[in-house]
Amino acid sequence: MSSGKNRAAKARQIVAEQKAAERRRTVTLWTSVGVVLVLFVAGLIGYTALSGQDEGKLVIPSTAVDEGTAFAVGTGPVVVDVYEDFMCPACGTFEAASGPTLKQLADSGKITIRFHPVAILDQYSNGTEYSTRAAAASAAAAQEGKFTELHDVLYANRPEENSTGLSDARIIELAASVGLTSDTFVTAVNEGTYKAWATQATETFSKRDFTGTPTILVAGQQLENPTTELLTEAVTTAAG
Amino acid sequence: METSPQSRMTVAWPWIATAARLGLAAVWLVAGALKVGDLAASARAVNAYQVMPYDTAEVVGAVQPFLEIALGLLLLIGLSTRLTAAISALLMVIFIAGIASAWARGLRIDCGCFSTGGELGRGEDTAYGIDILRDLAFLALSGLLVWRPRTRYSLDGILLGER
Numbered sequence: 001m002s003s004g005k006n007r008a009a010k011a012r013q014i015v016a017e018q019k020a021a022e023r024r025r026t027v028t029l030w031t032s033v034g035v036v037l038v039l040f041v042a043g044l045i046g047y048t049a050l051s052g053q054d055e056g057k058l059v060i061p062s063t064a065v066d067e068g069t070a071f072a073v074g075t076g077p078v079v080v081d082v083y084e085d086f087m088c089p090a091c092g093t094f095e096a097a098s099g100p101t102l103k104q105l106a107d108s109g110k111i112t113i114r115f116h117p118v119a120i121l122d123q124y125s126n127g128t129e130y131s132t133r134a135a136a137a138s139a140a141a142a143q144e145g146k147f148t149e150l151h152d153v154l155y156a157n158r159p160e161e162n163s164t165g166l167s168d169a170r171i172i173e174l175a176a177s178v179g180l181t182s183d184t185f186v187t188a189v190n191e192g193t194y195k196a197w198a199t200q201a202t203e204t205f206s207k208r209d210f211t212g213t214p215t216i217l218v219a220g221q222q223l224e225n226p227t228t229e230l231l232t233e234a235v236t237t238a239a240g
Numbered sequence: 241m242e243t244s245p246q247s248r249m250t251v252a253w254p255w256i257a258t259a260a261r262l263g264l265a266a267v268w269l270v271a272g273a274l275k276v277g278d279l280a281a282s283a284r285a286v287n288a289y290q291v292m293p294y295d296t297a298e299v300v301g302a303v304q305p306f307l308e309i310a311l312g313l314l315l316l317i318g319l320s321t322r323l324t325a326a327i328s329a330l331l332m333v334i335f336i337a338g339i340a341s342a343w344a345r346g347l348r349i350d351c352g353c354f355s356t357g358g359e360l361g362r363g364e365d366t367a368y369g370i371d372i373l374r375d376l377a378f379l380a381l382s383g384l385l386v387w388r389p390r391t392r393y394s395l396d397g398i399l400l401g402e403r
Contacts, residue, residue: 027400031320031323034320038313038314039327042307043303043306046302046304047299047302053280120281120284122280122281123278123281199280202284203280206294209287211284
């Protein structure tokens, strides 16, 4: 009698365990399906965000050289490529240390500087995308034949990372202080005419497998540590 | 009442696993949030590894932050913890392989783990060793969760009728 009761209890327990196991399987199956779906949708959102990016109308500045990515200063035989972001502290240091030497080498007909403005630090200007705006403004200045002037005054007033950067109005003001006052320039800055170009030039920079700024190349050879001395040396070597 | 060390571990494991789950969730949420605001920069960070063409890197760079955030949220609520932990582990292995490969090839890049990295300033040094160690720690957290996916305060627990 009591053994029959025991057996019944055991049977109930087995059934309960089987039910629990089945429930676990069902839950595991459906939660797994749910997870895969969620991840798929997340990926899709990323993909859509990428393809939905509106970069505006691409206007390539007619004065740009090297696949439309750079502005040339000087006409010397040795080409020095300078990739810079207008907000980058290391670029500011490089400009302060080596900028005058570069200008001198260009003025004396030894080198051609190709300035490549790039915008890799957009996320460090509190959403104002100063790097892109500054690069775009430099393209507008190049169209007026005053790239160097704007380039230098922007570096002299380089905003710190994680600040809002210089406003368009301030860029226009600084430009005016170095004799760049044309309406075409002011309109181009206000309308962000060359912003899509700046984005594209930055993409080209990345496609060329450069990652940091300043990136300096002398006659196509990248300088790992671009001090003024090494730069001058590399130019002398390249000149032969 | 005598509690054996074994039964004490039985009690402790769900809590240890819960800490691992929430920790890993935080890792993914932070990593994703730091990248999601600038997808172009995320693309450049992926491209910096030089393992795929730029157009592919662009897609990977855009998809990755959203995947990271989704994984973080799934781990936070504790849905299908074993699966999300396994996917986390897989991603960590891929990241470690990527960093090791960049290291081996002598690339000078920021891993872009918790930033849109890519660029290293002058004088800044690569930190591949530390990056790999950190990812190994995250891999260990993921592994622990694959092994012991039962955690407290999880949707899994509620769905399975546990307290």
